[in-house]
Amino acid sequence: MIEIIDLRKSFDGIEVLRGVNLVINDRELMVIIGKSGVGKSVLLKHLIGLYRPDSGKILIDGSDIVQTCGKKEVCRLRERFGVLFQGGALFDSLTVFENVAFPLQEKTKLPKRVIQERVSEALEDVGLSGIENKYPAELSGGMRKRVALARALITEPSIVLFDEPTTGLDPISMHAIHRLIVRTHKKYRFTGIVISHDIPQVFEIADRVAMLHDGIIVEVGLPEEIQNSENPIVKQFITGSLEGPIKVMD
Amino acid sequence: MLFERFLKSIGRVVLRELRNLGSMFIFLFNALVHIFIPPFKFKQLLRQIWFLGNKSILVILLTGSFTGMVLALQIFYTLSKFGSEALLGPAVALSLIRELGPVLSALMVTGRAGSALTAEIGIMRITEQIDALLSMALSPIRYLVVPNIVASLIVFPLLGAIFDLIGIFGGYVVGVKLLGLSSGTYFSKMDEFIDMEDITIGFVKSLTFGLIVAWVCCYKGYNTGYGAKGVSKATTEAVVLSSILILVWDYFIGSVWV
Structure with a gap:
């Protein structure tokens, strides 16, 4: 279980997270929605220790990642995570095979043959067999995201973070990625946290939805509860209305 | 009041620069410690030797030959005033081995490969590839x-x-083929005037310049700002700072090791 308790973070005096409280249960798929620039990705990066909060706690199965300062302990915690970054974050100089195999080659002593099998299986899972020798620059945006997902899942992590997995994709690719997230979640039974603003598609994939606004979680609930929420902030965000408490830049 | 504000702004700048300097040295210390901790990344090392070395050879050949040629022209002119043209060979060789060879080759590699290094690591930073590694x-x-x-x-x-x-x-081409010095005169006095210490100084300079360029360029790329503007700024800063440090360090070594 992941517990985020009163998490605060400022950048250059601007408070981005102003006391985030959120509990994510084991094996659930939690989608965090919110306007661009409200700190969703910042929140996600706190979970793997890429940012240190100004104050607050992040408990992963009871151990506080914020207080974990030893390099080995941080590494042990990070090994439990798989991350799908916004742009995929594939290594440009490596082929698709090398990218997906990278965590296994670097973190395990598995024989070459086993790594080859695992990579083939992971690529098959994301529907991309036969592109092992291509470089990331030769792939479309959707394919890059799929390869990145295969890389995130190759070590069979217990927690997978998806940072806006469908940003920049066409509606068909977006739908395919959502379906892929649900399918892999069912297969690997990981705890998933998805950052997204794909309304209403996220309601189809989420076990629960949380909305981050103005540095705090304003509402958490089942997809249908969020869809029927009376909270004016949530309502405005879901309907995409220009009128309401969320300030829209002209 | 105005003076107080002036002092405050100076203090802010000094503190910021001290913080940057501290963070640069921590970065270097970290990197130096990691050199001796396995696993060693031989494949990446070979790739970088090829990138930094092999791809710089043409630039080095071009700048090296023209530097030697212009040096021979200028030194010949000066020596001819004293009737000591016979010392052209050792003078060219000494200038190159002790000073110009290490400095100019380091500056050329900084321009060709250092900037690319900063840009590559900078792009890896802004496209979250470094975050992916972490x-x-x-x-x-x-x-x-x-x-x-x-x-x-x-x-x-x-x-x-x-x-x-x-x-x-x-220098030989200019001195012997163009200015009419004999080939034996050009080379004969070199081993008399150049000793092992001159070569050692040149070697130590090149070695330390290599450390400076790799350190500064990697640091600037690793701590690049946001977007294309951030990468371009980091690249410029890396080249300028590396070049300045090369010249300052060159003077420092030259003055303590005469």
Whole structure:
């Protein structure tokens, strides 16, 4: 279980997270929605220790990642995570095979043959067999995201973070990625946290939805509860209305 | 009041620069420690030796030969005023081995490869590839910085030596073929005037320049700002700072090791 308790973070005096409280249960798929620039990705990066909060706690199965300062302990915690970054974050100089195999080659002593099998299986899972020798620059945006997902899942992590997995994709690719997230979640039974603003598609994939606004979680609930929420902030965000408490830049 | 504000702004700048300096030295310390901790990344090291060294050879050959040629022209003119044209060979060789070879080759590699290094690491930073390494519990210093530092320590002295050789040959072409000095005169006094210490100074300079360039360029790339503007700023800063440090360090070594 992941517990985020009163998490605060400022950048250059601007408070981005102003006391985030959120509990994510084991094996659930939690989608965090919110306007661009409200700190969703910042929140996600706190979970793997890429940012240190100004104050607050992040408990992963009871151990506080914020207080974990030893390099080995941080590494042990990070090994439990798989991350799908916004742009995929594939290594440009490596082929698709090398990218997906990278965590296994670097973190395990598995024989070459086993790594080859695992990579083939992971690529098959994301529907991309036969592109092992291509470089990331030769792939479309959707394919890059799929390869990145295969890389995130190759070590069979217990927690997978998806940072806006469908940003920049066409509606068909977006739908395919959502379906892929649900399918892999069912297969690997990981705890998933998805950052997204794909309304209403996220309601189809989420076990629960949380909305981050103005540095705090304003509402958490089942997809249908969020869809029927009376909270004016949530309502405005879901309907995409220009009128309401969320300030829209002209 | 105005004076107080002035002092405050100076204090802010000094503190910021001290913080940057501290963070640069911590970065270097981290990288140097990682050099000796396995696993060693030989594949990346070979790739960087090829990138920094092999791809810089043409630039070094061109700049080295023309530096030697222009040096021979200028020194011949000066020596002829004293009737000591026979010392042209040793004068060209000494200038190249002790000073111009290490400095100019380092400046050329900074322009060609250092900037590319900063841009590559900077782009890896803004496209979250460095975050991806961290999220896999892997050290970006080991993968991105250590191979570049070790490769530079190997490559810079070699390129400096190539620069010296081709420069001496360039000086030979001008001195012997154009200005009519005999080939024996050009080479004969070299071993008399150049001793092992001169070569050691050139070697140590190249070695330390390699460390400076790899350190500054990797640091600037690793701590690049946002977007294309951030990468371009980091690249410019890396080249300017590396070049300044090369010249300052050159003077420092030259003044303590005469």
